[in-house]
Amino acid sequence: MPELPEVETVVRDLRPRLVGRRFRHVEGSSQPLRTEVSWDRLGLVLGHCVEDVRRRGKWIVVCVAREIYLVIHLGMTGQLVITQGEAPQLPHTHLIFSFHQSTEQLRFRDIRRFGSARVFDSPEELEQFFKKTGLGPEPFDLDPKYWRERLAATSRNLKAILLDQCIVAGVGNIYADESLFVARLHPARRGRDLSAVEARRLREAIATVLTRAIEKRGSSIRNYVGGSGLKGEYQHEFLVYGRKGQPCVRCGRAIERIVLAGRSTHFCPRCQKRKDEG
DNA sequence: ACAGGATCCTGGGGGC
């Protein structure tokens, strides 16, 4: 579910409510997450204060004193929310953190359990983890030369390239389709076939789309909520995603849906031509 | 190197 704008929204919601809080207790469900949660590791955060909450790609990084890092991925249906301790426990709640001198709790729910939580106890270990996954650069400081070279070096289609977290971090299925529409590029075009102008258009479209989506607190289609439990609003601004058969906002032609990289892919066949000159 | 499919899960919606 959550892509960069949704994760960024969670992080912005959580930061002011978590920083300074000292972890008191953690408990969880018996059902395992995709990556096994090590209770020993989770216990490392107890007794220490949250110093910051950050985002890297689609990863949430809760920075805890003593250089301990709680790293959470929301998968498709993950929710990381602050609630009152007496609030009823919803189904599929897998982790509950409580704090000293606070009635609030940090709860992690995940219906499909594609999400994960882990703890690292040094900056080096955290870096090593991101390095091992090959996580690419953030989309807002994509170096133009790096971007052109990565595109030129591959014959993969643009949809697959955008979904590849090693090339650019944070883009998922919704924002890949929206970005390609804004850049007026067919999702099946090959990376190496893009001109310098097209490569630049795509790079700028990604930043534009993600920035606007963050402003609208992300997209809530079914499960997503921010760190305070609020839904996002960007779904009302989708130009192509989920709009199969509906008229293109730019030219009126019906939006098409195909499958690329194993994912639903939406585009306007007139505005996004396979060949140049849309 | 790359595409495509299957896999991990649960739940909602549509068709019959």
Next chain:
DNA sequence: TGCCCCCAGGATCCTG
């Protein structure tokens, strides 16, 4: 009402 199939903001592994 029930059942069956398809679909879903992700990522990874295996095959050809």
